[in-house]
Amino acid sequence: MRAVIFEDGQATIGEVADPQPGHRQLLVEVRAAGLNGADLAQAKGGYAPPPGAPATGGLEMAGEVVATGDGCRRFSVGDRVMAVVQGGGQAELCAVDEPLAMPVPESLDWESAGGFPEVxxxxxxxxxxxxxxxxxxxxxxxxxxxxxxxxxxxxxxxxxxxxxxxxxxxxxxxxxxxxxxxxxxxxxxxxxxxxxxxxxxxxxxxxxxxxxxxxxxxxxxxxxxxxxxxxxxxxxxxxxxxxxxxxSTLRPRSLEQRATVARRLELHVLPLVESGQIRVPVARTFPLAEAAAAYEYFAVPGKLGKVVLIP
Incomplete structure (x- = not known):
């Protein structure tokens, strides 16, 4: 599959092996993935992923479940989900620990959902x-x-x-x-x-x-x-x-700690999204193939809202 990789301090697109869902993991076909400051820092070599996390880019994504590992209880194939991940969100496929996944409200399109979880x-x-x-x-x-x-x-x-x-x-x-x-x-x-x-x-x-x-x-x-x-x-x-x-940072926390953050978001914030009280402004979207240009655009100050990659 195609994914964002980092070479010589820059983001580019490379071919990597498809992830496989492990125990209590969802395999998600990514429809949108936001860029964040941590992505830029990782590209420049200043923010290494935690041990065991994918080295490919992307700390948030939204997409459709295409397979489930053993032990999954909440989500099924075809469900729309979004999540904060420790890496690998800016790709065509992403393995997501089910406790981190949140349902995508009907009011959110893919671009907005892809830019929602991390921020x-x-x-x-x-x-x-x-x-x-x-x-x-x-x-x-x-x-x-x-x-x-x-x-x-x-x-x-x-x-x-x-x-x-x-x-x-x-x-x-x-x-x-x-x-x-x-x-x-x-x-x-x-x-x-x-x-x-x-x-x-x-x-x-x-x-x-x-x-x-x-x-x-x-x-x-x-x-x-x-x-x-x-x-x-x-x-x-x-x-x-x-x-x-x-x-504080989110990325190095344990799975249980990050899952608690996701549950709080579901309880307190998703109802505001569903009611229209909260929205996700998107400054610009880029195809995944133009990840290098997206990272360059993201690095320039002055924009309002999210930059989102579309696989």
Whole structure:
């Protein structure tokens, strides 16, 4: 089958062996697969897959079940599913652990479904499981025009939080505002505070200003460092404000932990998708054969929403 592989720091298409479904695994014919920052980092050699995970690209996908391994109990051949995977999603076929699979709502087309799992799982886990965001709290979401940022804005707004979103591209601010946020230039976020929660999707450029913008007993969750990972912190200010500084990734977690994230997404987020309260903006789609161009496009800042590959 064809799949995204990485050579000399670049994404390209190669021929690899078809995956076979193991115990409690689904074999899925992939209809759409989103790109994420972790894919770009892996292409450049900076984010190796966990032991046992496919070396091919793709951390999220959606498609149709074409075979099941022994022990599968929930999904059958012909079912529409989507999942966060540890690799191998950007391919014609993908083996998916059944506990990670979620049903694709009828309201989602393949493009949207392929761009849903990773960003909404990441955003929901960071905002609610990690930071404990509550109704009425003020949250600042950095990098809000990207895939995770767009998901986070919608989830926070749906939960009744007051959302401020930093968006570097002025042309994207109106669209982010329509999702329920006060969209501003990143240079202005300190004055827009204080915030109970700050979701950091950008990295170093927002420090140490994040501490200035944070309310006493506020929480900062770091889940993106694409613009830089090293900062200098005033530990005394952390102490005075009684700050909780959190950070997280999904990919290295155990199967059981990742399955718990999927169940929370089904319980709390899929009903919002089905009601139309949440959507998955897609910036652009590319055929799988044009994966190299898709990765190049994804690396350029300024777009709104997801980049999705179509096998």
């Amino acid at each position: 909404f799982a990441t955003a929901h886990d960071a905002l609610f499981t990690q930071a404990g965001l509550e109704m009425g709290e003020r949250v600042c979401i950095h990098g809000a025009a990207g895939g995770v940022g767009v998901a986070a804005v919608q989830l926070a707004a749906a939960a009744g939080a007051e959302v401020t979103a930093t968006v570097r591209n002025p042309d994207s601010r109106a669209a982010v505002a329509e999702m329920g946020a006060h969209a501003i230039d990143p240079a202005d976020f300190v004055e827009a505070g204080p915030f109970h929660v700050i979701l950091e999707l950008v990295g170093a450029p927002n420090w140490p200003a994040n501490l200035k913008a944070l309310a006493t007993e506020g929480r900062i969750v770091v889940i993106g460092v694409g613009a830089g990972a090293e900062v200098s912190l005033n530990l005394a200010l952390l102490m005075v404000k009684r700050v909780r500084l959190l950070a």
